[in-house]
Amino acid sequence: MKCRICNREAVEKYCELHEKAYRSIVQNYDDWKRAMDISWKEYLNEVLKNPYTGSWAKEVAENLISEKK
Numbered sequence: 001m002k003c004r005i006c007n008r009e010a011v012e013k014y015c016e017l018h019e020k021a022y023r024s025i026v027q028n029y030d031d032w033k034r035a036m037d038i039s040w041k042e043y044l045n046e047v048l049k050n051p052y053t054g055s056w057a058k059e060v061a062e063n064l065i066s067e068k069k
Contacts, residue, residue: 005059014060021056025064041065 001010008015014022025047032043047053047061 005063017056018060021054021060025057025060041068 002008003010003015003018004013005018006015008017011019013019025044029040029043032038032046038046044061044065048058048065053061
């Protein structure tokens, strides 16, 4: 199976690097939701806007947003 983003060999949905970013995004959502009562899509948009978000995480967030459309 190939990564949904970069076509490297996938661990699950993504390659090892994108999978690590995906897990981080999912884990941090609980904290954001408790603090701001924010939806998943709103959270992903905030991840994209954040200048401190790494490129791997931004690519995963973009992929997750496009999957839901």
